[in-house]
Amino acid sequence: MKKPRIETGPARLIELKGLAAADQQGWELPPPVPLVGSDVSTWGRLREKSVLVVGCGSVGGPVADGFARAGIGGLTLVDPKRYKPASLATHSVSRAAIGRCKALTVGIACKDANRSSRVSVFAGPLQELELAAMAAIDLVVMAPDNLPAEMEAAQRCLWLGVPLIQASVHGPTLTAQVRFFRNADTAGACPACGYGRAEREMLNRQTRFSCEGAAETGVAAVSAPRTNSLQALCATAASLAVICGIRFLLPIGKPLTDSLIHYCGFTQQTVVSPLSHSAACPLDHSRFERITNDGPLAKLSLAQLTREATGLPAAPGTRFRVGRAQWIEMAACSCPQPQVVRRFVSPGSRARKCERCGSVLTPLSFYSYERPNASILGSALDQPLARLGLNGVASVVIRTNDQAVFVQPATPQRT
Amino acid sequence: MSTPQDSQVRPLTFTFANLHEVPLDPLHQGILASAQAECGGPAAVRRRVLAETRDLLALAQISGRLDVAWVNCASGLRAKVHLEAPVPCMPEGSAVLQILPGCVLGLMWPEEAIFRPQAGYAFVWILHPRGVWLSNVASEGQARDCQPLCLGPSLPAGTPVKEILALTYAALTQQISQFNLFDFAGVLNPCAAAWWQEHADRIPLTREPFLKGS
Numbered sequence: 001m002k003k004p005r006i007e008t009g010p011a012r013l014i015e016l017k018g019l020a021a022a023d024q025q026g027w028e029l030p031p032p033v034p035l036v037g038s039d040v041s042t043w044g045r046l047r048e049k050s051v052l053v054v055g056c057g058s059v060g061g062p063v064a065d066g067f068a069r070a071g072i073g074g075l076t077l078v079d080p081k082r083y084k085p086a087s088l089a090t091h092s093v094s095r096a097a098i099g100r101c102k103a104l105t106v107g108i109a110c111k112d113a114n115r116s117s118r119v120s121v122f123a124g125p126l127q128e129l130e131l132a133a134m135a136a137i138d139l140v141v142m143a144p145d146n147l148p149a150e151m152e153a154a155q156r157c158l159w160l161g162v163p164l165i166q167a168s169v170h171g172p173t174l175t176a177q178v179r180f181f182r183n184a185d186t187a188g189a190c191p192a193c194g195y196g197r198a199e200r201e202m203l204n205r206q207t208r209f210s211c212e213g214a215a216e217t218g219v220a221a222v223s224a225p226r227t228n229s230l231q232a233l234c235a236t237a238a239s240l241a242v243i244c245g246i247r248f249l250l251p252i253g254k255p256l257t258d259s260l261i262h263y264c265g266f267t268q269q270t271v272v273s274p275l276s277h278s279a280a281c282p283l284d285h286s287r288f289e290r291i292t293n294d295g296p297l298a299k300l301s302l303a304q305l306t307r308e309a310t311g312l313p314a315a316p317g318t319r320f321r322v323g324r325a326q327w328i329e330m331a332a333c334s335c336p337q338p339q340v341v342r343r344f345v346s347p348g349s350r351a352r353k354c355e356r357c358g359s360v361l362t363p364l365s366f367y368s369y370e371r372p373n374a375s376i377l378g379s380a381l382d383q384p385l386a387r388l389g390l391n392g393v394a395s396v397v398i399r400t401n402d403q404a405v406f407v408q409p410a411t412p413q414r415t
Numbered sequence: 416m417s418t419p420q421d422s423q424v425r426p427l428t429f430t431f432a433n434l435h436e437v438p439l440d441p442l443h444q445g446i447l448a449s450a451q452a453e454c455g456g457p458a459a460v461r462r463r464v465l466a467e468t469r470d471l472l473a474l475a476q477i478s479g480r481l482d483v484a485w486v487n488c489a490s491g492l493r494a495k496v497h498l499e500a501p502v503p504c505m506p507e508g509s510a511v512l513q514i515l516p517g518c519v520l521g522l523m524w525p526e527e528a529i530f531r532p533q534a535g536y537a538f539v540w541i542l543h544p545r546g547v548w549l550s551n552v553a554s555e556g557q558a559r560d561c562q563p564l565c566l567g568p569s570l571p572a573g574t575p576v577k578e579i580l581a582l583t584y585a586a587l588t589q590q591i592s593q594f595n596l597f598d599f600a601g602v603l604n605p606c607a608a609a610w611w612q613e614h615a616d617r618i619p620l621t622r623e624p625f626l627k628g629s
Binding site: 332 | 452457532
């Protein structure tokens with residue numbers, strides 16, 4: 001029997017390779033029939049759009065499939081998990097898929113269905129995906145199995161102003177729900193605006209909503225009772241999400257506003273109700289101003305970037321998020337005292353060694369910063385990022401008390 | 416029945432519940448002011464982080480066992496504090512338990528802790544002394560990182576800094592101890608857990624409460 005491949009290191013965003021352009025001829029999908037009041041070219045607009053799907057399970061999988069078959073131009077799939085035996089009840093996969101990565105399996109199926117679509121997969125949690133990977137996304141659809149991932153997707157969409165669709169089901173009541181969040185401005189609703197005490201408790205207990213319930217979850221997390229709903233119900237939620245997404249992307253029909261589409265299988269009724277912003281929402285509803293820089297960001301210093309982005313010098317409280325890199329002040333090695341590092345370190349980058357003892361430097365958590373501010377960076381603020389350990393920088397977020405700016409290079413950088 | 420005059424003459428007793436009412440002395444007020452200047456992030460986050468910083472400084476002022484050496488509010492709250500508490504140590508290669516009178520802690524309260532539960536080992540690092548001999552502190556050989564102190568599998572979203580410090584004190588002095596090797600919650604050093612099971616008569620290391628004189 002073939003041994004499973006052990007993957008180590010952080011997950012990476014991988015674009016699936018398709019056929020060469022010449023080989024694609026004859027494999028292009030025919031567009032759906034023209035919509036009432038429009039011609040077939042309307043569908044062509046989908047080729048210019050990109051959708052990111054968070055969670056590729058029983059709902060997210062069919063969502064990705066639906067967009068791929070409708071002719072979407074770009075599809076990014078995020079899911080850290082693998083298929084389990086219980087997945088067979090709700091997912092359209094064969095027994096051979098058990099143990100395989102969900103994002104990759106769904107991605108391959110989508111690429112197979114629509115070879116002209118750019119399909120990328122990220123087999124890790126959304127929290128680990130570079131924010132820059134979401135900058136060119138037109139719509140995010142999420143159907144994860146845990147609230148932290150839901151909050152992360154909601155937070156990123158709020159910051160970047162990307163519309164978000166949340167699709168979910170409640171098996172016992174045969175209910176499929178789709179929430180649409182336009183994220184047009186900072187006063188709109190987000191998924192966390194609707195959180196009450198029950199959601200906060202589930203968040204604290206790190207509840208997972210899995211098909212297998214407690215049997216699947218590890219010791220550290222708490223599991224909700226098993227959620228393996230009827231496969232048709234999951235497909236209904238997915239179909240409603242895809243239709244809602246296509247309606248927004250083309251755009252067709254009445255303009256969409258923040259709303260909940262609620263379908264009940266017992267009554268066959270569909271109810272649409274508005275969603276509103278809550279002042280008690282735990283998420284940050286501010287919007288990043290987006291700017292692009294012509295050259296590579298690594299050649300610039302954070303002080304230069306701040307002046308370009310805000311027109312002002314960096315104040316002590318101005319803080320920075322440079323891709324997913326961490327600012328490391330000190331690291332441990334075999335020497336008796338920790339060593340001063342003062343560099344950015346990206347996840348998965350090669351470990352540095354101590355010049356004295358030669359052993360690997362391990363960053364000390366207490367002296368590591370995801371979002372260092374100007375006072376922590378000190379003189380490093382004026383040094384080009386390349387001299388601080390970063391060769392490729394995909395994005396920098398600069399945040400002052402009144403402003404948040406998302407800076408990207410004009411041409412995407414490989415980090 | 417108390418009168419307004421009574422409440423004016425009676426000295427206020429400060430506890431964990433009314434730390435926000437403690438008037439900060441000039442030293443702690445100065446630390447708070449410099450933290451305020453460096454505090455970044457969304458307004459709601461800044462307000463909460465500064466409120467936690469103020470509570471930490473007020474606790475340092477009234478507890479009689481806590482000194483704040485350094486505070487930074489760049490991204491959540493980070494502080495280096497000296498805590499007066501009996502700390503059991505067994506340096507590598509030694510078989511004799513030493514009880515030291517205090518320790519230097521790295522306290523980290525990430526802004527995500529406001530609305531998301533965090534792992535129990537994400538808040539407190541023991542920067543000094545080395546070789547802390549507790550079941551919920553990784554031994555030097557296991558972790559090259561500063562010794563993280565595990566306060567449980569996870570702490571609920573929004574757990575205040577004052578509660579984290581109270582839990583830390585209870586964990587260091589073993590007023591609360593968890594040394595069941597078969598319980599996943601908190602055992603980072605199985606050798607220390609086994610050792611304390613055999614020396615349970617030495618637990619707790621002190622019965623003094625966190626707030627001296629309370």
